[in-house]
Amino acid sequence: MKPNAVWLVQVKPKNEARDRHGEHIKHDIADTGIKSVSKVSYYPLFRIEGDILLHDIETIASRLLCDPVIESCTIKNAGDSLAVVNGKTASTSRHEVEVWLKNGVTDAVASSVLKAIYDLGYNKTLTVKTGQLYIIEGTINKKSVEEIATRLLINPLIQEYKLR
């Protein structure tokens, strides 16, 4: 049996498109009393695992996971650091928070994605998970980022987060 590949697809708004969800989060952060965040960017994440090649993931990403008019995708092997994905080096003023559903929580979007992948003609067993990536910029320390994550970005009952 071939080892499974784990791919991470990150959806990004194209340059002109507004990141409304990121703006909302930034506003909510200010409401909690943390005023030093200058920018929040939001990216949907899809984690696809299975015996599947990069070429196929590219098709899936461009045809299913992003809207080519306003969005673009980057694809990486899940082992790679996301900081590299974004082509920048992480600095103390830039924090990346990945949010994923806990195991066992129904992921309705993922099951729709999976169904759509099979509708595209793929027939190998795959697993899909959906998540979110938040990039928080500003003069802010790790403790505050953790506070933001638990207060605003996740519901600890069903989600967990990873700081990159």
Added chain:
Amino acid sequence: MRALDFLKKARPVSIAGLPDKELVKLSRENVLSLSLEEMKAVQEYFKKKGRNPTDVELETVAQTWSEHCKHKTLTGIVEYQYKDENGKWKTRTFNNLLKETVFRVTMELDKKWCISVFSDNAGIIEFDEKFGVAFKVETHNHPSALEPYGGAATGIGGVIRDVLGVGLGAKPIANTDVFCFGVPDIAWDSLPAGVLHPRRIAKGVVAGVRDYGNRMGIPTVNGAVYFDEGYISNPLVYCGTLGIIPKDKCAKKVSPGDLVLVVGGRTGRDGIHGATFSSIQLEQDTDVSAVQIGNPIVEKKVMDTVLKARDLNLYSAITDCGAGGLSSAVGELGEECGVRVHLERVPLKYAGLKPWEIWVSEAQERMVLSVPPAKRNEIEKIFASENVEAVFIGEFTGDNKLTVMHGDEVVADLDMKFLHKGVPRPTRRAIWNPVQNPKAKIEQKQVNASSYGDSLKKLLSSYNIASKEWIVRQYDHEVQGQTVIKPMHGPSFTAQGPGDAAVIWPYTVTGGENSGSHASRKAGASAWRGVVLSCGLNPEYGKIDPYWMAASAIDEALRNAVCVGGSVERMAILDNFCWGNPNRPEQLGGLVRASLACYDMAKVFQTPFISGKDSLHNEYALGDKVLSIPPALLISAVGIVEDIRKTVTMDIKENGNLIYILGATAKEMGGSHYNKISKITGGSVPKVDPAASRARMIALSAAMEAGLVRSCHDCSEGGISVAIAEMCFAGDKGVTCDIAAIPADGALTDSELLFSESNGRFIIEVQPSKKSEFEKLFKGLPISAAGNVTEAKMLVFRNAGGHKVINEKIGELRDAWNGRKSKHD
């Protein structure tokens, strides 16, 4: 037994001979939420059987006997102690509180147009000769507190399935949503541990209802939002669905030999113990499996396919898989005859579920159908063609037993009679000891135009009165193309005001104007017939007296419906109680009072209750403190509108028209929003005179029928000043009003006339040319033309001395309501 078998099969639970303390512990540790008395009944039953129960059996009993499924408290025995008017203590015993109040009034009214009341998943009233209208309102409070988005989404998903599962299935045509949240400006640091911030809850809940409702293609047309500190830990989320159903599809009948079909979503660990969980107060560490996650796309497919199968007469009964999962749904359908199911046939999301988990899981988007064997292939084909998973898991027997198999092992074997009739009926104590009303001191302020104007703006921008447009605009309220009266009224996007009720014209189902050509009907008899939906809720009054809170909610719901063109003579209501812990006598006492009001009011209004639901135990433990919610009774009204072309909106239409105030204002500032913003507590809450109120509603409906009403608005939160202000900025018109001309009960101060929230009042716009014709209809009723629509876009209230006590620009009032900084200076 093979080594791995214990993982899969049922586990026997030692219950025989256990002492009381151990029984309580067993119930608590397994989240059964069964009381000691109930555990003893179970122990006794299995003693007679000469064996111990399996975990599947224990779970089945717990789910079936849960507060959520059986309404043990409201149908239980209640010993009610209260003080009569002379201050003497009296006792009244209810053998079944619900049957002696809310049900009783429906039975006594015995309206011929009630098709199904309190017996099915929703209530049904007659629409016309061919169709009925089904309406159900549910609560989803605890799940929404834990996961606002998922909780609210599955709340709306659940109530849609209730309507889809009434009779042989109604087609959902509208949703409603009513929320009570904590105040949005609470400081983060003062939040109790484990509690989400009210803003997060509000945003999540609204997004959940939006995403589920919009994706189902059902318009969300009516609702309300109420903010109060008491809902910080325990928000309330009410979701309602209206459906339309052919009259010959309103009853279900399971026959022995019919097959059990499960359709829709797969079963996983989600929502395990939802039903029993709703009977316990929220703890800080409640676990993940109680959280339900919705998938509207699956439910949409289920809905469409079920309705198709219904019209082909492919099944004999249907119900939704809600609280208690398969155990409740299958158990209910098989109650009269018995049923045998095979759990290993249930499609699972993932492997590893124990039999009891499959049996009680509250995974969403599932329905259970009873299918005559002859229809087996045909129904399978239909579901397969629509990509909806449908699996036969057993059959209805004639042995009056619930038999649950897993493979070749019997994991549960229970008598239906024990399961459905065996729950012990404890006696609960209720007590009502009215708080000695500290007379609210409302200082007679100096007549000072700027202060009343400021109060009016403060009221308009207060959380409970301010625009809810940010919520309303997220919902699709027009999908299906049948929404006649929408949530926001006004001639443009800039001039908008809050509508009182929604009207749906279900012509795509009922045939609408084309139905006039049907030979079986009188030409056009019900061609323009529609349905009106509204609600009434005011927890603020409940803090002073739950009786008048309930009465006011009924009056308000009916008033709202009448404002847009509904008729109180063809209206039914639904009750949804959200209360604290009924084991506390004073909490239950308030509940009894509210139930008594339901009876007294509905009897005189002649509006039967057709469905209802209660959510008790709304309290939150934090350390050794127990916080209880302010009790809330939501009344939802549903009625028939004879001609949707005669419906009325609330925005003022033309300059020069007369503004009538119908109904007398009384010294009733208790619980008013004016008191709330002025931080005055106590006082006397608005009472209801149902006979007088009904007479006004009937007269008003006659005026609308005659086409005499240009606009009409309910007068409630904030009183007359707020109601007229809303009509002004909705229509972008000004009004000048004489306070002295306002019909009043006794001598009232200016502030009372402007801000008292007395019930039974309406603001009505009438053309001067229709004056005498209009007034003729209101002979003997408290009504007066107190104002005029003016050219100037100003709202002016003049007092007896001719002083302008309110003199405000319409644009500024609108900005206050919209929460914007005014640019009109």
